[in-house]
Amino acid sequence: MKLSQIKWRGKVTAAIFEGCCARPIPDYTVLDLIRRSELEGKTLAEMAGSLASSHKEELSPMLPIQPREVWACGCTYETSASFRDAEHGTREGFYAYVYREPRPEIFFKGTARVCVGPGQAIGIRVDSRFTAPEPELALILGSRGAILGYTLANDVSAWDIERENPLYLPQSKVYNACCSLGPVIVTTDELPDPYALDMTCTITRNGTEIYSGQTSTSRLNRKMEKLVEYLLKANSVPPGSVLLTGTGIIVTEDAALQPGDLVTIRVPEIGELANKAAVVE
Ligand code: DO4
Numbered sequence: 001m002k003l004s005q006i007k008w009r010g011k012v013t014a015a016i017f018e019g020c021c022a023r024p025i026p027d028y029t030v031l032d033l034i035r036r037s038e039l040e041g042k043t044l045a046e047m048a049g050s051l052a053s054s055h056k057e058e059l060s061p062m063l064p065i066q067p068r069e070v071w072a073c074g075c076t077y078e079t080s081a082s083f084r085d086a087e088h089g090t091r092e093g094f095y096a097y098v099y100r101e102p103r104p105e106i107f108f109k110g111t112a113r114v115c116v117g118p119g120q121a122i123g124i125r126v127d128s129r130f131t132a133p134e135p136e137l138a139l140i141l142g143s144r145g146a147i148l149g150y151t152l153a154n155d156v157s158a159w160d161i162e163r164e165n166p167l168y169l170p171q172s173k174v175y176n177a178c179c180s181l182g183p184v185i186v187t188t189d190e191l192p193d194p195y196a197l198d199m200t201c202t203i204t205r206n207g208t209e210i211y212s213g214q215t216s217t218s219r220l221n222r223k224m225e226k227l228v229e230y231l232l233k234a235n236s237v238p239p240g241s242v243l244l245t246g247t248g249i250i251v252t253e254d255a256a257l258q259p260g261d262l263v264t265i266r267v268p269e270i271g272e273l274a275n276k277a278a279v280v281e
């Protein structure tokens, strides 16, 4: 099942997406659905299916969930670890270590406050000259870290600020509109192999494609359940949180985001997450 949220009768409302159309689930957000499905011991798809209206609306998906918390993993793909180690000014092997060792890099990315959905602007910090998109697969978490579904994420990051000093990582990662999610949540029953997803990312400036990259989740160096296991160690992350699994696509510096650039992330099984960049203060 493909679940997301729409603006319906003036309210953010959960909806099942079938083709171009949405079947609203009146009076529920996706977070409400997660809570009720857990109370009733049903799967998210069962719960949504039992509450959805039968009529269809031609509406586009918005932010698919207002996440309680967003966490993110880093250096889970070799490309991300080696790029960061090669950067001037960081300790040699610093990132290779977390790529290799059992404990993954996990950082707090924010709350619903910093999240945007499809079509909304992603942020370029006013004090950054090299902000890059980080296209990632994201996990929607239920109680005790159950993986309820998958969506796409853009872990937008000010790489120049991280590059200056790794201790600046929180400032490079967490700021207004730093995280895009969507377009839909594909429930786990509909995506039996999350390690076989082809992902592409393009950046288009004034109608011209200036960057194109691709990866596959088969290159992810960790089991997703292990990432969740580490996230939950001594850390009671609430149901309805989201975990980003790391980027395998590294954008080149000549494609550093500028205001108006369109970033499009695609995974055929999930859809397309497209956002224009804008400066945030
Ligand atoms: O270590 C810095 C962050 C890495 C990251 O966000 C990623 O690899 O996706």
Ligand code: MG
Binding pocket: 072, 073, 074, 134, 136, 155, 244, 246, 247
């Ligand atoms: Mg990332």
